[in-house]
Amino acid sequence: MESNKFYYYSRGSLSELLDHLIEIKDNGFIEEEVYSEIRSLILESIKVLNGFIYYLKKENLKNKSS
16 A cells, blocks of 8 residues: 555656646756657656556456455
8 A cells, every 4th residue: 555655646746747847848947859858758648657557446446356
């Protein structure tokens, strides 16, 4: 169960990172190309983490019903 909290916190951290990335782009600290590349990596990381969380939930339900 503790690891589940870690995964949710990690997802929150990725979302926070995305917010900061948007702020630095809006303030002109990075170019659009760099922003797009990093944004894509963050979104892919969130997608993978969400899939893993879903898998763990599914496995947990399967184990409880067995």
